[in-house]
Amino acid sequence: MDALGECVALEIFVIPLIIGLIAGVVGGLAGIGGSIVMLPGLALVLGYATPDKSEHHLYMASAMCVNVVVAYFSKLQHAKAGAVRPDLVRPILAAMCVSIIVGVLFSNVFDGSVAKNALVVFILCYCLFNLYSAVRKLPEPDADHQRGGKPLLVAIGTFTGFMAGFLGIGGGIVMIPMLQLIGRIPLRQCIAASASIMWVTAIIGSTLKLSLLHTHDQSWVDALALAAPMGLGAILGARFGAWCTHRLRLPYLKVAISLILGVAAVRMALGGSRDQSRQADTPSGMEMPKRQGGVGSEPQDLP
Numbered sequence: 001m002d003a004l005g006e007c008v009a010l011e012i013f014v015i016p017l018i019i020g021l022i023a024g025v026v027g028g029l030a031g032i033g034g035s036i037v038m039l040p041g042l043a044l045v046l047g048y049a050t051p052d053k054s055e056h057h058l059y060m061a062s063a064m065c066v067n068v069v070v071a072y073f074s075k076l077q078h079a080k081a082g083a084v085r086p087d088l089v090r091p092i093l094a095a096m097c098v099s100i101i102v103g104v105l106f107s108n109v110f111d112g113s114v115a116k117n118a119l120v121v122f123i124l125c126y127c128l129f130n131l132y133s134a135v136r137k138l139p140e141p142d143a144d145h146q147r148g149g150k151p152l153l154v155a156i157g158t159f160t161g162f163m164a165g166f167l168g169i170g171g172g173i174v175m176i177p178m179l180q181l182i183g184r185i186p187l188r189q190c191i192a193a194s195a196s197i198m199w200v201t202a203i204i205g206s207t208l209k210l211s212l213l214h215t216h217d218q219s220w221v222d223a224l225a226l227a228a229p230m231g232l233g234a235i236l237g238a239r240f241g242a243w244c245t246h247r248l249r250l251p252y253l254k255v256a257i258s259l260i261l262g263v264a265a266v267r268m269a270l271g272g273s274r275d276q277s278r279q280a281d282t283p284s285g286m287e288m289p290k291r292q293g294g295v296g297s298e299p300q301d302l303p
Contacts, residue, residue: 013229015045016062020230023063024070024237025244026257034070034238035063035169036123038230040264043116054216056112058223060168061213064206065227066234067170071198073238078192088185088193091150093200095157096164096171100205103165108212116268119167123265126173130258133177147184156183157197165205170198 019041023034042059049055078084107115156178164171172194179190210220244253 012225016042016226016229017233019045020066020233021237022233023066023230024073024234024239025241026237034234035060035067035167036119036126036173036261037264038063038066039119039168040123040261040268042226043268044264048112048116050112050217053112053116054218056116057108057209057213057216058218059226060107060115061206061209061218061220061223062226062230064168064170064202064209065224066230067202068199068206069231070234070238071170071172071195071202073235074195074241075192075199077239077243078195081192083188083192084196085189085193088153088179088189089196091153092157092160092175092193093197095154096161096197096201097204099158099161100165100171100201101208103162103167104205104208104212105165106162107166107168108215112216115166115168119169120265120269122163122167122173123261127258127262127265129177130254134255134258147182152183161201164198164201165208168209170194170202172198 019038020034022041023037026034026037039056039059042062043056046055046059075084156175160171160175160178163169163174172191175194175197176187176190179185179193180187185193210223213220213223
């Protein structure tokens with residue numbers, strides 16, 4: 001295989017595989033889908049080739065597909081540990097199934113640069129909250145101190161679903177702090193409920209997002225091509241991360257994850273385009289190939 005072929009293989013398989021593995025571990029540890037790792041990773045490594053950053057919609061679709069895998073295998077580990085509460089899962093799941101559709105449709109109105117910048121702001125806010133909660137050492141609520149009942153859970157599910165659809169995330173990053181702080185639910189039960197809900201809502205959100213990619217001149221085939229190796233890595237990472245959740249000290253993990261994500265978000269906000277970065281590393285006269293069905297080719301609709 002020549003140098004150009006090795007570069008293409010690295011881009012379309014090895015890099016997404018590594019990103020998926022890391023996202024799976026983080027997703028399993030924190031009970032989140034892993035999009036806050038996958039989206040910055042794809043943006044920083046593969047970059048953007050169009051002025052409106054329409055590739056971000058492609059990355060969102062790919063990450064939402066992988067969220068199904070991350071959440072499902074995390075859910076199995078949490079169920080085995082006896083941490084899943086059906087009374088939490090049912091009302092939140094019902095609300096999220098509707099609101100994630102609204103969120104995806106709303107995000108599709110904007111170009112990729114809006115979605116990318118919204119994600120950067122969201123990640124930074126999440127990191128600041130995690131660092132604050134680690135420093136202040138928020139008390140762990142008791143299981144019998146839950147408040148709000150079903151109306152509160154439905155409201156949390158509605159807001160979480162909309163944000164998940166709009167940002168292209170699983171939703172656990174929104175749901176878990178709200179359940180813990182507002183609903184006063186123990187953290188490990190929040191994480192378990194999040195994983196149990198997300199694998200279902202991610203199916204709905206990713207399917208709709210894939211079907212709308214052609215409106216941004218992107219291909220659902222390209223999205224699945226990225227999702228496949230990321231999903232393979234996520235399968236391995238998610239189960240390990242969920243296993244660690246019940247054995248490691250969570251505050252230290254939250255600090256480490258937050259610092260890494262914060263740096264990635266800043267770099268994502270300041271990063272250049274894919275074409276610019278490739279030109280710097282590609283010998284004169286050599287053009288980097290585009291994947292079949294990718295940017296610059298005719299968009300494809302779902303059958």
